[in-house]
Amino acid sequence: xxxxxWTTDGLLAFVDKxxxxxxxxxxxxxxxxxxxxxxxxxxxxxxxxxxxxxxxTHRNWYHALLHGLPPEEVEQKILDARSMxxxxxxxxxxxxxxxxxxxxxxxxxxxxxxxxxxxQKVWCFLGDGTEDTGHFAEAVRYVNGFDLPCTFVIExxxxxxxxxxxxxxxxxxxxxxxxxxxxxxxxxxxxHIRTGNFADLKVMKSTMKTDEEYFxxxxxxxYLGSASINYAPLGMKFKExxxxxxxxxxxxxxxxIGYSIIPGDAMGTLKDVPDDQKIETPVAENLMVGxxxxxxxxxxxxxxxxxxxxxxxxxADAIGNHVDKIERISHGEFKCPVVFKTxxxxxxxxxxGPTHSQNFTNVFKELVDFPVLYPExxxxxxxxxxxxxxxxxxxxxVESKKFH
Ligand SMILES: Cc1ncc(C[n+]2csc(CCOP(=O)(O)OP(=O)(O)O)c2C)c(N)n1
Numbered sequence: 001x002x003x004x005x006w007t008t009d010g011l012l013a014f015v016d017k018x019x020x021x022x023x024x025x026x027x028x029x030x031x032x033x034x035x036x037x038x039x040x041x042x043x044x045x046x047x048x049x050x051x052x053x054x055x056x057t058h059r060n061w062y063h064a065l066l067h068g069l070p071p072e073e074v075e076q077k078i079l080d081a082r083s084m085x086x087x088x089x090x091x092x093x094x095x096x097x098x099x100x101x102x103x104x105x106x107x108x109x110x111x112x113x114x115x116x117x118x119x120q121k122v123w124c125f126l127g128d129g130t131e132d133t134g135h136f137a138e139a140v141r142y143v144n145g146f147d148l149p150c151t152f153v154i155e156x157x158x159x160x161x162x163x164x165x166x167x168x169x170x171x172x173x174x175x176x177x178x179x180x181x182x183x184x185x186x187x188x189x190x191x192h193i194r195t196g197n198f199a200d201l202k203v204m205k206s207t208m209k210t211d212e213e214y215f216x217x218x219x220x221x222x223y224l225g226s227a228s229i230n231y232a233p234l235g236m237k238f239k240e241x242x243x244x245x246x247x248x249x250x251x252x253x254x255x256x257i258g259y260s261i262i263p264g265d266a267m268g269t270l271k272d273v274p275d276d277q278k279i280e281t282p283v284a285e286n287l288m289v290g291x292x293x294x295x296x297x298x299x300x301x302x303x304x305x306x307x308x309x310x311x312x313x314x315x316a317d318a319i320g321n322h323v324d325k326i327e328r329i330s331h332g333e334f335k336c337p338v339v340f341k342t343x344x345x346x347x348x349x350x351x352x353g354p355t356h357s358q359n360f361t362n363v364f365k366e367l368v369d370f371p372v373l374y375p376e377x378x379x380x381x382x383x384x385x386x387x388x389x390x391x392x393x394x395x396x397x398v399e400s401k402k403f404h
Contacts, residue, residue, distance in 0.1 A: 002068040003045035008038040011062055014071055018061070018078055019195045025203030029214075031083035032059040035189035037155060041066055044153060044184075048123050053092040053109050055102040055124040058084045059155075060095045063125055067093050081214040087330035092120075094297075094334065098321045099127070100135035103152065104287045105322065107139045108294020108302075110150035111279075116298065122150040129160025131175065132168060135317075138287040144178040154183040161192045215328055221393045223371040223384065231379035238403040239269065241378035245385025247272040249303055249339070252389060255295060257281055257288050258305035266305045267343065267404070285311055289318035292338045293326070301389070306342040308356045309398060316367070323394050324368040339388040340396035347402025361398045370394040376403065 015035055021027050045066040048054065056063040064074050064086050077086055084097035096102045106124035113120050130136060131154050143150045158165045158172060166172040174183065190196065234241055246266070250256070250273035256266070262280040265271045270278060281288050285306070292302035306312045312319070319340070326336045345356040364372045370393055375381035381399065388395035 001065075001071075002050065003048060003066055004042060006042060006045075006066055008042070011038045011042075011065065014065060014074075015061065015190075018075070019190075019197075021079070022195050023197045023199055025200030026207055027078065027083070027199075028204040028208040029081045029083070030058075030193060031078065032193055033190040033195060034059050034062040036157070037184070037186040037188075038062070040155075040184045040186060044123075044182075049121070051092065051120050053094065053106070053113075053120065053122040055106045055109075055122065056086070056093070056095045057099065057102070057126060057130065058095075058097045059127070060084075060086045060125075064088070064093060067091055069093060081209070082331075085215075085329045087333045089330070089333040094330075096322065098317060099130040100133035100286075101290075101317065101322050102126070103130070103133075103136050103139035104290020104318060105294045105297075106150050106152070106290075107142050107148065107287065108291040109297055110143060110148035110294070111146070111291060112295045112298030112300055114146075114148055115300075118149075120149070122148075123153060124150060125153045125155060127160065128154055128156040128158060128165060131156075132160065135286050135290075138282070138284040139290070140177055140181055142282070142284075142287060142291075143180045148180075150180060152177075152181045154181060156183050156185045157188045158185070159188065159192070215331070218328055218332065220369055221371060221391060223373055223387050223395070225380070225383045225387055231377070231383065234378050234382060236378050238375075238378045238381055238399075239267075241382040242385070242399060242404075243269045243271065245382050245389075246270050246303075246341075249301070249385065249389050250274065250277055252301065253277070254301040254303050254339070254389070255279065256303045256305060257291055258307070259283055259288075260307050261305055266307070266341070285314035286318050289315045289323065289338070293318065293322055293336055296336050296338055297334060301337060301339070303339040303341055306340065309342045309344045309360050310355050310358050312340070312342055312360065312364075319364075320367045324370060327393070335392055336394055337392050338394045339385075340394070342396070342398055343404075344398060344400045346400055348404065359398065359400070364396055364398075368394075368396070370396070372396045372398065374398045374400070376400075 054067045110122045256278045344359040
């Protein structure tokens with residue numbers, strides 16, 4: 001059942017059933033009930049086709065139902081602590097509990113669909129609290145500028161948790177966005193979180209499971225190369241080996257994303273990659289990673305280039321909360337084989353100071369579960385980029401300028 005096949009009463013009855021589960025203590029975790037926007041959403045989903053992508057939020061149940069996820073599946077996922085983690089790879093349904101996360105991912109999917117000449121579109125739903133974020137402004141500007149097939153729908157109840165728009169911004173006037181953004185106003189019929197009623201704590205305690213029971217850990221991808229390979233000398237310098245790694249990735253169709261990659265060729269290392277596989281982005285690090293994530297959902301192999309490691313901190317949300325967690329929180333439905341290439345400016349001529357010299361390899365090793373690699377020889381550099389090329393998961397490779 002999709003879109004207009006749903007009625008307001010049908011949607012309300014679904015939520016009412018979940019609210020009763022909550023009050024009976026059967027949902028011992030965070031959940032956000034939708035309500036008050038049934039008619040608006042039924043109208044909007046009349047324009048959303050099967051096969052289109054729908055990206056949603058912590059408050060995603062209506063979007064899931066209207067996009068055709070069977071109610072019994074949505075119900076089961078809610079009972080399994082996946083209220084904020086509702087995914088369906090087959091129906092192109094994606095959510096995030098981190099506000100501002102999905103907007104950049106939506107852009108990447110839309111870029112991929114346009115590149116493929118697809119008729120599919122992307123619909124990204126967000127609240128006015130998410131509209132507050134810089135991530136949203138970057139995403140809208142990119143979709144508008146490149147005319148990507150993506151519509152952002154602001155579900156504006158004028159509140160972020162319990163804070164009004166006026167208290168957050170000094171005015172309750174709507175912000176002005178281009179045509180790829182539509183907005184509807186509504187009044188939420190439930191509190192921000194849960195139902196507002198006391199739940200039965202005894203039942204809650206007996207139902208409660210652990211993090212790993214709700215979201216089993218996936219086998220860790222490990223790079224074993226350095227320990228297991230006796231490298232034959234390549235007879236090339238470090239930078240030549242990196243360049244060779246880029247060329248091999250390019251030969252397999254990888255898309256290179258970042259700034260200083262068309263003018264500059266990522267310090268010359270992309271000189272043998274065709275320009276139409278390079279996207280010179282705005283200086284918007286979170287958007288760069290979102291672009292990569294979204295493209296990877298459509299089968300592209302993205303390589304995101306950060307010309308200094310310290311710039312990557314600006315994209316910590318996209319890397320730590322999304323790239324690293326997508327597979328686990330979606331129970332393996334969505335994979336994200338993104339390659340990160342970055343440089344630590346820690347040596348040689350043109351010293352650029354303490355910030356750009358920082359090497360965050362160990363910080364990222366703590367932050368993420370995927371391999372974070374630091375090649376020290378030309379042989380290692382090429383082998384690591386070959387590993388990244390063939391991996392079906394994310395990999396980060398940190399190049400020190402002192403080896404270049
Ligand atoms: C990056 C980030 N900051 C803070 C939060 C905590 N948080 C969860 S929902 C929310 C407000 C969201 O408001 P809005 O986007 O308007 O959605 P609504 O809940 O009104 O549907 C906040 C601040 C979060 N999930 N992610």
